Amino acid sequence: MSTDRIERKIILKAPIERVWRALSDSTEFGTWFGMKFDGPFKAGARMRGVIVPTKVNPDVANAQKKYEGIAFEITIEQMEPERLFSFRWHPGAVDPAIDYSQEPTTLVVFILEEVADGVMLTLTESGFDAIPLARRAQAFAGNEQGWAIQMTSIEAYVVQTKQAQAT
Amino acid sequence: MSITGLAAGSKVTRQAITKHLRVMERAGLVRSTRHGRERRWELRERGLREARHYLDLISKQWDGALSRLRSFVED
Numbered sequence: 001m002s003t004d005r006i007e008r009k010i011i012l013k014a015p016i017e018r019v020w021r022a023l024s025d026s027t028e029f030g031t032w033f034g035m036k037f038d039g040p041f042k043a044g045a046r047m048r049g050v051i052v053p054t055k056v057n058p059d060v061a062n063a064q065k066k067y068e069g070i071a072f073e074i075t076i077e078q079m080e081p082e083r084l085f086s087f088r089w090h091p092g093a094v095d096p097a098i099d100y101s102q103e104p105t106t107l108v109v110f111i112l113e114e115v116a117d118g119v120m121l122t123l124t125e126s127g128f129d130a131i132p133l134a135r136r137a138q139a140f141a142g143n144e145q146g147w148a149i150q151m152t153s154i155e156a157y158v159v160q161t162k163q164a165q166a167t
Numbered sequence: 168m169s170i171t172g173l174a175a176g177s178k179v180t181r182q183a184i185t186k187h188l189r190v191m192e193r194a195g196l197v198r199s200t201r202h203g204r205e206r207r208w209e210l211r212e213r214g215l216r217e218a219r220h221y222l223d224l225i226s227k228q229w230d231g232a233l234s235r236l237r238s239f240v241e242d
Contacts, residue, residue: 003196003218006226010233014240022240032239033232057235091225121236123229128222133195133214136221 005126013118104130
């Protein structure tokens with residue numbers, strides 16, 4: 001198994017122009033991803049995105065709430081209409097105290113292919129081997145903290161329920 | 168393992184292997200020690216485990232994002 005890249009494929013039952021718009025229009029991208037960008041995407045553009053809760057899924061919106069307002073820098077690489085969209089960013093750059101700008105980036109590529117029942121979308125993100133391991137380890141520290149919070153609320157819920165039953 | 172050992176039977180050049188190993192060393196995936204004129208390389212098991220765990224996490228985040236994209240374009 002590679003430690004450098006991930007790949008995901010999904011079939012979207014929608015016309016290719018619809019999928020392309022959802023990826024290439026920065027407002028639409030932000031709506032499902034949970035980000036607000038400071039302008040339209042265009043090849044070579046260096047842009048800033050701010051995390052905002054997604055409007056698509058309320059549970060995810062809640063989970064993103066703690067990162068709300070955190071700014072990301074992304075550089076658009078290629079835009080080939082209805083075929084390919086790619087950008088570079090700093091994965092997991094959610095600590096406002098760290099200047100990530102001098103660190104290596106990963107490359108995110110979306111490839112669209114028309115298939116019988118819609119669009120096959122292939123997503124790859126690569127370049128993780130160049131990211132210092134210490135930086136990568138921070139990602140699960142944050143995540144496990146997230147789990148710890150979840151566990152605490154479950155615990156609180158269980159305790160409350162038990163007390164309610166006892167009385 | 169030495170670079171000579173790693174390059175044996177492979178079409179990749181020693182220079183290319185060294186370059187990749189340096190990147191992996193900076194990332195904490197491998198470690199090297201000098202034995203006389205030769206440098207020997209070994210895997211850092213813990214680093215590798217952490218790196219895979221990290222990729223699993225990133226993959227899960229993307230799974231979530233892609234399923235939101237699906238609801239967004241299919242509705």
